[in-house]
Amino acid sequence: EVQLVESGGGLVQPGGSLRLSCAASGFTFSSYWMHWVRQAPGKGLVWVSRINTDGSSTTYADSVKGRFTISRDNAKNTLYLQMNSLRAEDTAVYYCVKARDVDYWGQGTLVTVSS
């Protein structure tokens, strides 16, 4: 069974940093592209970033480019999202999502940016 478990969310001040993790199991992690998708409270889904299988290629939404960095450790079956220079508008539930065609989702972790 595919399992994706996010962690690392919490309350952070504007301008601060946070690192999200996503522990994957139940599939061959190193064989799949991975994504981060976020959802602000009461709002729709927004794609944030993707990474290819070996981490050599990444893509970002314009809203996070230059501030967020996606990475992965295939030996640890873990996906990461390093978030710097956080803004109030980054407040959202962040989901880790498997595969190029976006099939399985984790349960999400809440990031709140507020003073």
Add this chain to the structure above:
Amino acid sequence: DIQMTQSPSSLSASVGDRVTITCRASQGIANDLGWYQQKPGKAPKRLIYAASSLQSGVPSRFSGSGSGTEFTLAISSLQPEDFATYYCLQHNTYPLTFGGGTTVGIK
């Protein structure tokens, strides 16, 4: 960026009704489209992939159709557990883009 225009944004229906939701892409995306169901406080769950293929374990009352720029999700006979918000997603071109969502409520 490819815009995904989803309609309606909300609808009210009764158990047993047939429901259809539409997504229109601002440019052609072949069949690179999925449909997702999200219940309050939960992660989205994929129902349909490649525009018309039913995800394993999803009831057959859900179906998808379309290609290019026009796509439809249909629920043939609405069940109580189907009251939720539905999203389309195009994964043809980056940035990936979602429709705005359709909330299916109880009439």
